[in-house]
Amino acid sequence: MTDTPLTWNPESHATSSVLPKGATDCHCHVFGPTARFPFTDTNSYKPADAPKEALFALHDRMGIERCVIVQSAVHGYDNSVVVDAMQARPGRYLGVALAPPDMGDAALDTLAAQGFRGVRFNYMSHLAPGASDDELQALAPRLRDRGMHVQVHMEAGLIETLSPVLSNLPVTVIVDHIGRVDASEGMAQPPFQALLRLLDHPNLWCKVSGCERASRQDPPYSDSVPFARAVVERFGDRVVWGTDWPHPNYRTDPPDDGDLFDLLPHIAPDTAALKALMVDNPTRLYRFEES
Structure with a gap:
């Protein structure tokens, strides 16, 4: 993979944000190293290695103390790369798996025992x-x-379509990346309003990650911040945040992760909201031990 450009910026600047104790990155990935954890043959996307050591x-x-690593489609249903990372920092790093929806009970039991808290679809x-x-x-x-949840990564145009089934599932459902809305379409856009209606259901949570993906501007991605802040203000006890490192399928050169961390005081502008977003909500949702 040496000829493949990195999807992440190894020279990200240190953030000016002051994070609370127990701050949690609730959405990131690890790729490889492919010599040990090869990519699945069924996925055409072949990024450079982004190993646990870099994360x-x-x-x-x-200043991140805890983390939830989400299995990437590049590794398919073989979640061993995430297991390896979780075992390197036991208890502080948990996971969300990829798995077929008809997975057997014994396999689900194994995932739960390994530290996986949900399954992503x-x-x-661009994905299966x-x-x-x-x-x-x-x-x-x-x-x-099994104390696990459903995590959903969907195009903004599908929020309205998927809302009836998601809102009626007898389990917690997490919506990724502010529903992948396009910030240039404004906050009155139908997909964002559909997201807010969906989040009115008490089993729904939202990751206010992906501001750089929602934005249609250069850093600091200011056009996307009002969307994340609106979700935090309205659903403050059911929101979490993540870096999305190492930024798979990003549209341009990799973002500077320091820029993403610098957005946190704008997304959650007071101490209580920031602590809920970064510490209290992750502790409750993922069942981290209280620190």
Whole structure:
């Protein structure tokens, strides 16, 4: 993979944000090293390695103490790369798996025991299609019984379509990256209003990550901040945040992670809101031990 450009910026500046004790990155990935954890043959996206050591270095530099690593489609259903990272920082690093919706009970039990707190399904045109409505409805109680949740990564145009099934699942559902809205379309846009209506349901949570993806501007991505802040203000006890490191499929050169951390005081502008976003909500959702 040496000829493949990095998807992450190894020279990100240190953030000026002061993070609370127990600050948590609730959405990031690890890729490889491919010599040990090869990519799946079914995924055409082949990024450069982004190993756990590089992720740990970023977190240590920025003041992140805990983390939730989300399995990437580049590794398919083989979640061993995430297990390896979790085992390197036991208890402080947990995971969200990729798994087929008809996975057996024993396999789900294994994931739960390994530290996985949820299963992610993608509804994006560049990724394999996610679970059907019937599959989600069948899987949801099985996840709930194991203390796990459903995580959904969907294109903004699908929020309205998927809302009926997601809002009625008997399990917690997490929406990734502010629903992948386009900030240039304004806050009155139908997808964002559909997201707010969806989040009115008490089983729904939202990751206010991905401001750099929602933005159509250069850093500091100011056009996307009002969307994240509106979700935090309205649903402050059901929001979490993440870096999305190492920024797979990003549209341009990798973002500076320091810029993303610098947005936090604008997304959660008071001490209580920031602590809820970065510490209290992750502790409750992912069942981290109280620090």
